[in-house]
Every structure is written in structure tokens, then in C-alpha cells.
Amino acid sequence: MVRRPEKPLEFRRIERFLAPLASRLPGACGLKDDAAALTVTQGQELIVTTDTIVATVHFMGDEPAGDIAAKLLRVSLSDLASMGAKPLCYTLNLALSAGTPDDWLEAFCAGLAAEQERFAIALAGGDTVATPGPMTLTCTMFGETPSGMALRRNRAVAGETVYVSGTIGDGALGLLAVRGEVTLADAALQQSLVECYRRPEPRVVLGQGLVGLASAAVDISDGLVGDLAHVADASGVQITIMLESVPLSQAASEALQADPELLATVLTGGDDYEIAFTAPEPNQGQIMATARAAGLDISPIGRVEAGSGVQVIASDGRPLDLDHLGYSHG
Amino acid sequence: MVRRPEKPLEFRRIERFLAPLASRLPGACGLKDDAAALTVTQGQELIVTTDTIVATVHFMGDEPAGDIAAKLLRVSLSDLASMGAKPLCYTLNLALSAGTPDDWLEAFCAGLAAEQERFAIALAGGDTVATPGPMTLTCTMFGETPSGMALRRNRAVAGETVYVSGTIGDGALGLLAVRGEVTLADAALQQSLVECYRRPEPRVVLGQGLVGLASAAVDISDGLVGDLAHVADASGVQITIMLESVPLSQAASEALQADPELLATVLTGGDDYEIAFTAPEPNQGQIMATARAAGLDISPIGRVEAGSGVQVIASDGRPLDLDHLGYSHG
Numbered sequence: 001m002v003r004r005p006e007k008p009l010e011f012r013r014i015e016r017f018l019a020p021l022a023s024r025l026p027g028a029c030g031l032k033d034d035a036a037a038l039t040v041t042q043g044q045e046l047i048v049t050t051d052t053i054v055a056t057v058h059f060m061g062d063e064p065a066g067d068i069a070a071k072l073l074r075v076s077l078s079d080l081a082s083m084g085a086k087p088l089c090y091t092l093n094l095a096l097s098a099g100t101p102d103d104w105l106e107a108f109c110a111g112l113a114a115e116q117e118r119f120a121i122a123l124a125g126g127d128t129v130a131t132p133g134p135m136t137l138t139c140t141m142f143g144e145t146p147s148g149m150a151l152r153r154n155r156a157v158a159g160e161t162v163y164v165s166g167t168i169g170d171g172a173l174g175l176l177a178v179r180g181e182v183t184l185a186d187a188a189l190q191q192s193l194v195e196c197y198r199r200p201e202p203r204v205v206l207g208q209g210l211v212g213l214a215s216a217a218v219d220i221s222d223g224l225v226g227d228l229a230h231v232a233d234a235s236g237v238q239i240t241i242m243l244e245s246v247p248l249s250q251a252a253s254e255a256l257q258a259d260p261e262l263l264a265t266v267l268t269g270g271d272d273y274e275i276a277f278t279a280p281e282p283n284q285g286q287i288m289a290t291a292r293a294a295g296l297d298i299s300p301i302g303r304v305e306a307g308s309g310v311q312v313i314a315s316d317g318r319p320l321d322l323d324h325l326g327y328s329h330g
Numbered sequence: 331m332v333r334r335p336e337k338p339l340e341f342r343r344i345e346r347f348l349a350p351l352a353s354r355l356p357g358a359c360g361l362k363d364d365a366a367a368l369t370v371t372q373g374q375e376l377i378v379t380t381d382t383i384v385a386t387v388h389f390m391g392d393e394p395a396g397d398i399a400a401k402l403l404r405v406s407l408s409d410l411a412s413m414g415a416k417p418l419c420y421t422l423n424l425a426l427s428a429g430t431p432d433d434w435l436e437a438f439c440a441g442l443a444a445e446q447e448r449f450a451i452a453l454a455g456g457d458t459v460a461t462p463g464p465m466t467l468t469c470t471m472f473g474e475t476p477s478g479m480a481l482r483r484n485r486a487v488a489g490e491t492v493y494v495s496g497t498i499g500d501g502a503l504g505l506l507a508v509r510g511e512v513t514l515a516d517a518a519l520q521q522s523l524v525e526c527y528r529r530p531e532p533r534v535v536l537g538q539g540l541v542g543l544a545s546a547a548v549d550i551s552d553g554l555v556g557d558l559a560h561v562a563d564a565s566g567v568q569i570t571i572m573l574e575s576v577p578l579s580q581a582a583s584e585a586l587q588a589d590p591e592l593l594a595t596v597l598t599g600g601d602d603y604e605i606a607f608t609a610p611e612p613n614q615g616q617i618m619a620t621a622r623a624a625g626l627d628i629s630p631i632g633r634v635e636a637g638s639g640v641q642v643i644a645s646d647g648r649p650l651d652l653d654h655l656g657y658s659h660g
Binding site: 029 | 362364366367370375376377379380383386387409410421425454455456457459464472475482483484548560
């Protein structure tokens with residue numbers, strides 16, 4: 001590729017802002033070589049996930065740089081969590097506008113550093129380029145699981161219980177709160193929704209604890225119904241959810257009370273980054289103990305059955321009309 | 331992230347065009363899970379490199395889709411080659427304009443398939459998103475080397491010989507040929523330059539053969555002088571190149587004869603994707619045998635000495651003024 005004009009700036013920025021993030025990973029060679037070397041623990045396999053976010057499409061672009069950094073990494077960490085993997089390191093591809101100031105990159109990297117500290121990960125490598133278009137950021141995240149033990153979507157079995165961690169709907173309601181389309185009377189609750197959207201909490205400890213206990217797992221990025229539909233499709237089963245069992249935060253409950261139409265957002269809006277999983281009945285005790293150890297609530301919300309697709313049963317015993325809720329079968 | 335509107339299209343395209351590229355890699359799970367699982371051979375370490383290219387910055391955008399696919403993968407394969415790694419698989423992040431037709435994606439994926447066949451690699455995962463900006467493509471390529479044996483930039487030792495594979499300058503002259511700024515009388519030679527630019531040949535077999543023989547290595551993406559300067563800096567040595575020893579193709583020789591000012595392009599223009607490396611004298615016989623086995627010419631072009639930086643000695647015995655040649659020390 002021909003990228004001479006940007007090279008001097010690129011080298012200076014890599015050395016100043018990005019190389020310190022790689023200092024604890026010897027195989028990253030200070031970001032000064034053609035590639036990074038990753039050592040995988042014997043008996044483990046490497047789990048790899050990658051996400052691209054584009055300003056104005058996946059994020060506004062004017063959020064605090066640290067929030068953008070946190071969300072970029074956490075979305076990928078959530079994918080690792082849903083596979084039961086222990087996070088190790090990541091690579092980063094930054095396509096930045098020519099005018100992006102050093103201040104922005106410094107704040108972005110400070111955000112990355114905080115996430116690295118929190119999740120015990122390090123930068124392994126990457127590429128920094130200029131773009132005439134919107135900022136486009138790619139994170140490729142690496143973790144490891146015992147070989148053959150990664151949690152998959154395609155192993156749900158009829159008769160199993162369906163569980164979900166945390167509460168559902170806060171991320172999607174948080175986006176509406178950011179946009180001013182949802183306003184709760186209680187400012188603290190309002191802010192809690194915004195936080196859920198801006199800094200979702202990847203369930204990395206829980207995910208690792210579920211290895212050997214859960215049969216199938218997925219992280220909820222596209223919405224509870226949509227992601228469970230992936231599990232149902234991949235496993236060749238039907239998943240039935242009891243609406244009353246879906247765990248809601250106080251903020252989500254109040255939002256729903258004020259506007260029952262928001263139920264569609266809660267069930268299909270996405271951005272939860274909780275883990276939904278299935279497991280056989282006898283594992284329930286160990287699962288609850290694992291959740292307690294991770295400091296998390298886990299709720300049984302339904303069952304795996306023979307059939308296909310996802311249905312949500314309302315409190316009157318009748319299935320919700322999901323199409324009517326705006327759920328696309330994509 | 332909230333990306334519901336594009337999801338149905340994304341899923342359909344992944345299933346139709348991208349999933350077939352992942353069919354030979356069981357850990358890719360048909361691109362239907364949250365992440366891929368990679369098994370690393372015992373005693374090997376994983377080598378990871380990643381590159382982002384932006385239409386109108388790193389490529390025109392209107393090249394044949396297959397050429398874009400080939401260049402995207404080959405640039406990363408060249409990084410692996412310079413580390414001595416055997417290529418395994420790759421992930422792909424495609425940020426495409428909303429209007430990108432299926433035909434384009436089909437041709438792009440046909441190009442990927444041809445490269446996969448040729449280099450024995452497979453698609454492991456990725457992300458496909460829409461962008462209102464220029465097409466932005468990221469490839470993250472994985473390979474393996476025996477643990478601790480990867481070829482690095484920082485191990486050149488004074489007294490060693492500097493070698494380079496193939497010929498130098500064709501890629502950068504090829505870009506000028508594409509732009510109509512270089513025109514050779516012989517149409518076949520002209521076309522050979524364009525081909526070198528569009529489809530560089532990563533030296534993956536040679537790279538693997540140099541493990542244990544070469545001390546330091548780099549692939550020439552930024553230009554012979556610039557990339558050897560990286561080796562000199564990282565190793566704390568000076569590298570002295572004899573201009574007469576730098577191998578040129580017939581096309582490059584004719585271009586230089588017609589316009590001697592093109593010497594700057596040849597030495598500093600980049601896009602060669604040859605491997606430059608250093609090795610102790612006694613390894614020369616084995617190195618030449620390795621090159622023959624790879625079907626490649628290898629040329630000794632200079633020496634590693636005490637000092638710093640890169641100098642190029644002209645046929646009159648005097649060092650070239652590299653600043654005057656337009657070389658930036660970045």
C-alpha cells in the first residue's frame with residue numbers, strides 16, 4: 001500500500017499513545033515489528049472475535065473518547081464472555097479523520113488503558129490510517145478456553161432451562177434516553193440507563209464459570225428474542241420465554257409502566273451484553289453458585305423445546321405477536 | 331451496538347458469500363457464532379498481523395474487486411512471511427457503502443477464494459457493516475512459527491550480510507504506471523509493473539525457510555531504505571547498501587534509464603513486498619539453497635555495521651544524499 005504521507009504522523013502517534021498500551025505483552029514487540037506473537041497455553045484454544053464500529057452509524061462520534069474506547073472493547077469482551085473465554089489481548093485498527101487532534105487520541109488511549117487494567121488485557125498490535133470518511137474503529141479480541149470447551153450456540157437441547165444474566169432492555173432504553181426519546185422522572189434512574197448503553201458490562205467472569213455447566217450460550221447484542229433465535233436456529237430447537245420471568249431493572253420497569261409500547265425495545269432492542277444460555281436441570285445449583293461468585297443475578301426465563309424459533313408467552317398464557325412488536329426475522 | 335436496520339442484509343450476505351469461505355475451518359462455525367476458535371499446534375506460537383485499507387487513500391476503489399481482495403490478503407501475508415510464519419487463516423472486517431451491489435461482493439469473495447486456494451488459508455470470522463464513507467477493509471491474518479523462532483527486526487548484528495529477495499522498485503513504479511506517470515515503450519514490461527503493484531507476491535515459502543538462518547527480517551512495504559532503517563533502529567546498527575547490488579527487473583531498469591530521477595521511487599517508494607534480511611556469513615550457502623527451493627532469486631546487497639541509520643553507496647563510492655532523494659526519516 002502507498003501511505004507515505006501519513007507515516008511520520010502515524011509512527012509518532014503509535015510510539016507516544018499506543019506503544020505504552022502494549023508494554024506488558026512481550027510478543028507485541030512495542031508495536032515495532034511486522035506482527036505480534038501470541039503464546040497460547042497448552043491445552044487451550046484461542047478464541048477470536050472482531051467488531052467494526054463506524055461513527056454516525058454505530059456511535060454518534062461526539063461521545064467522550066473514553067466512552068468510545070470502553071464500548072469498543074466491551075462489545076468484543078462480551079463476545080468472548082459468551083464463549084466462556086478468558087480475555088488475553090486485542091488488536092486495534094483506527095481509521096481516523098485527518099483532523100483528529102492528539103488530545104482526542106490521548107483521551108481514547110487513556111480509556112483503553114483503564115479497560116486494560118480492569119479486564120487484564122493488553123494491546124498486541126494494530127494499524128492506524130487516515131480516512132476522509134467517518135471514524136471507523138475495529139477491535140479484534142483474543143481469549144482462550146480449554147480446547148473443545150468453548151460455549152457454542154448450537155448445543156441447546158430440548159428439556160433444558162433458558163437463563164439470562166442481569167437485566168434486559170437497559171441498553172436499548174439507554175440509547176433512547178441518550179436521544180431524548182425516553183425520560184424518567186428520577187434523574188438517577190435515567191442516568192443508569194445511559195450508563196448501561198455507554199458502558200455495558202461484559203460478563204467475562206460468569207462466562208468462564210459457565211464452561212462445563214451451560215450447553216449453549218450467546219451474548220445479547222441484537223436483542224433477547226433475536227439472539228435466542230440464533231440459538232434456536234443453530235441448535236434446531238424451539239425456545240419459549242415466559243415474559244413475566246424476564247428480569248427488568250427498576251429503570252426499565254418504570255419506563256415500561258410509563259409507555260407499555262417500549263416492550264418491543266426491551267425484548268428486541270439489543271445492546272444488553274448479558275449472557276443468555278441453556279443448561280440441563282441438574283446444573284441449576286452449580287449455576288446459581290457460579291452467578292453468586294461472579295456477583296451477578298441469573299434468572300431462569302424459559303425452556304428449550306422441540307420445534308423451531310422463539311416464542312414469548314405473556315402473563316395471560318398467550319404468545320406475544322413478535323412481528324407486531326417490530327421483531328424482524330432477518 | 332445498534333445495527334438492526336442492516337442486520338437482515340448482513341446475515342443474508344454473510345451466509346451467501348462469506349460462509350463458504352469458512353467451510354474448511356471447523357472453528358469458524360460457519361460464521362454463525364460469536365467468535366472463532368483457533369487451534370495452535372503444540373510448540374508453535376501464533377503470529378498476528380492486521381492491516382486496514384481505505385478506498386481513495388490506499389487503493390482507488392474502482393479496481394476489479396478480485397484485485398482488491400488479492401492485495402488486501404497479500405499485504406498481510408507478506409507481514410507473516412517476514413516473520414517466518416506459516417499462514418493459517420484470517421478475519422475480515424468489511425465497511426461497505428450502503429449501495430454496494432451483491433455483484434461486487436460476489437466478485438470480491440471469488441477473489442478471496444482464489445487467494446485461499448493459493449495460500450492454503452481460510453476465513454475464520456469477521457464483521458460486515460455499512461458506512462456512509464469510503465469502503466474500509468481490515469484483514470487480520472494468523473500464522474504460526476515454532477515458539478520463539480519468529481524472525482524479528484531487532485536482531486541484526488554488525489558483520490552480517492544484508493539480502494533482499496526478488497527485485498526492488500516494481501511495485502512503486504507500478505503505481506506510477508497505473509497513474510500514467512510512467513510509460514515504457516514495451517507494453518508487456520509496462521503491464522508487468524502494473525501487475526507487481528496490483529498483485530504483489532508475498533514470499534511466504536522463503537520466509538518460513540529463513541527461520542533459523544536469518545537474524546533479522548522485514549518485508550518491504552514502506553520502501554527498501556525506510557524498512558531497512560526500521561531494522562537498523564531496532565537492532566542498534568548501521569546498514570550500508572551498495573546501489574549496484576540492488577536487484578532491478580528489466581522493466582525497472584528501462585524506467586530508470588529513461589528517467590534517472592525515478593531512483594528515489596525505486597529505493598523509497600515501497601510496495602515491493604520482498605523480504606529484506608540479515609544473516610551471518612556462514613549461512614550463505616544454506617540461504618541460497620533455500621531461495622532456490624522457493625524458486626526465488628536472493629541478492630546480497632550490503633552489510634550490517636556498527637553505527638546507526640541506512641546509507642546507500644553509489645558506484646562512485648560516495649553515499650547517496652537520501653534526503654535529496656525525498657526520503658523522510660519519519
